[in-house]
Amino acid sequence: MVHAEISVYPVGTDSTSLGFYIAKAIESIDINGISYQVTPMGTILESGSVEKIFEATRAAIETIHRLGVKRVEVILKIDSRTDKTQSMQQKVQSVDRYLSKGA
Amino acid sequence: MVHAEISVYPVGTDSTSLGFYIAKAIESIDINGISYQVTPMGTILESGSVEKIFEATRAAIETIHRLGVKRVEVILKIDSRTDKTQSMQQKVQSVDRYLSKGA
Amino acid sequence: MVHAEISVYPVGTDSTSLGFYIAKAIESIDINGISYQVTPMGTILESGSVEKIFEATRAAIETIHRLGVKRVEVILKIDSRTDKTQSMQQKVQSVDRYLSKGA
Amino acid sequence: MVHAEISVYPVGTDSTSLGFYIAKAIESIDINGISYQVTPMGTILESGSVEKIFEATRAAIETIHRLGVKRVEVILKIDSRTDKTQSMQQKVQSVDRYLSKGA
Numbered sequence: 001m002v003h004a005e006i007s008v009y010p011v012g013t014d015s016t017s018l019g020f021y022i023a024k025a026i027e028s029i030d031i032n033g034i035s036y037q038v039t040p041m042g043t044i045l046e047s048g049s050v051e052k053i054f055e056a057t058r059a060a061i062e063t064i065h066r067l068g069v070k071r072v073e074v075i076l077k078i079d080s081r082t083d084k085t086q087s088m089q090q091k092v093q094s095v096d097r098y099l100s101k102g103a
Numbered sequence: 104m105v106h107a108e109i110s111v112y113p114v115g116t117d118s119t120s121l122g123f124y125i126a127k128a129i130e131s132i133d134i135n136g137i138s139y140q141v142t143p144m145g146t147i148l149e150s151g152s153v154e155k156i157f158e159a160t161r162a163a164i165e166t167i168h169r170l171g172v173k174r175v176e177v178i179l180k181i182d183s184r185t186d187k188t189q190s191m192q193q194k195v196q197s198v199d200r201y202l203s204k205g206a
Numbered sequence: 207m208v209h210a211e212i213s214v215y216p217v218g219t220d221s222t223s224l225g226f227y228i229a230k231a232i233e234s235i236d237i238n239g240i241s242y243q244v245t246p247m248g249t250i251l252e253s254g255s256v257e258k259i260f261e262a263t264r265a266a267i268e269t270i271h272r273l274g275v276k277r278v279e280v281i282l283k284i285d286s287r288t289d290k291t292q293s294m295q296q297k298v299q300s301v302d303r304y305l306s307k308g309a
Numbered sequence: 310m311v312h313a314e315i316s317v318y319p320v321g322t323d324s325t326s327l328g329f330y331i332a333k334a335i336e337s338i339d340i341n342g343i344s345y346q347v348t349p350m351g352t353i354l355e356s357g358s359v360e361k362i363f364e365a366t367r368a369a370i371e372t373i374h375r376l377g378v379k380r381v382e383v384i385l386k387i388d389s390r391t392d393k394t395q396s397m398q399q400k401v402q403s404v405d406r407y408l409s410k411g412a
Contacts, residue, residue: 005142007180016187023200023202026198037142040149040191041107041145041180046143075180077178095141098127
């Protein structure tokens with residue numbers, strides 16, 4: 001199980017509003033074999049293979065360029081573990097149970 | 104309004120389970136003037152000033168060291184804008200309204 | 207031309223020294239069609255296609271796991287542009303010429 | 310000893326060329342008690358305290374805004390260790406000595 005988080009920053013758009021570009025990038029990563037969750041700072045991906053994460057990232061980059069943006073910065077965080085299969089929810093729970101009060 | 108996301112990776116713990124360390128780091132950033140949201144890949148922070156974000160990050164680093172971890176890697180993403188005051192929820196909504204189907 | 211930077215953080219090693227793991231990861235990304243430069247905070251990659259960047263990242267992750275590390279965190283920054291072909295050196299020069307004194 | 314890497318991505322500039330903004334940000338982080346090194350993907354900082362790293366990051370953000378950019382994304386990586394004092398050069402050497410061929 002691989003978790004990842006992708007953030008895309010289009011460069012050279014005239015506007016500071018990126019919502020449209022990010023929405024189109026998210027739609028393009030909605031591919032077979034990926035679960036995702038949108039957060040205020042990026043989109044979290046879950047998949048059985050890192051290959052799918054790369055496929056999603058490639059789709060996001062291509063989508064931004066296809067929308068006419070000539071430069072895009074991408075930050076991809078990957079959490080790859082071979083000892084455990086944990087869902088996104090279980091990852092948060094594994095932190096939560098140590099919190100004095102709930103998160 | 105500043106949004107940020109902090110991820111901490113303790114180095115040299117014997118276990119691959121980081122939940123305890125991350126929970127203690129999160130408790131330490133629960134300071135006056137910061138709202139936060141725990142995700143599977145980090146903790147998202149919202150504050151009126153970048154100063155508070157740094158204060159929270161410093162607290163997280165110190166907490167990890169105080170727990171006996173001698174090395175910690177931190178990834179801090181900051182989204183600083185002067186043209187608009189947007190909450191974490193509004194950021195997600197600004198993406199959401201462009202999605203063909205909801206996120 | 208795509209530039210990227212990869213940082214790998216093995217989790218659950220008992221030592222805080224990561225030099226050995228990082229060296230082996232770097233050796234594995236030394237593949238056809240990639241130029242790279244080691245820095246104190248990561249390894250910078252240059253390639254004609256983002257596909258090669260993913261291939262290198264996959265190789266680095268697999269190498270760390272093959273060395274017995276069951277969890278690894280990866281931060282991959284990608285700078286993808288379609289309007290210009292710039293080498294790593296030219297990127298630094300494009301900043302340098304605006305500096306009052308050299309970098 | 311703390312090492313860090315800062316990358317700034319101005320948003321909503323009409324050009325894809327960021328060299329000018331990055332140069333001005335770098336000049337602003339050239340403060341007492343910080344050593345730095347410009348790379349093709351960011352600027353690496355070394356300091357005796359994490360406080361200086363935050364001071365530099367704040368200066369970079371303020372500089373970008375003062376140049377008229379209303380939104381800026383910052384990625385700050387911090388490597389904080391309490392067990393060892395290592396310079397930027399020594400960090401690269403600690404990887405280098407494990408490489409079959411030089412980096």
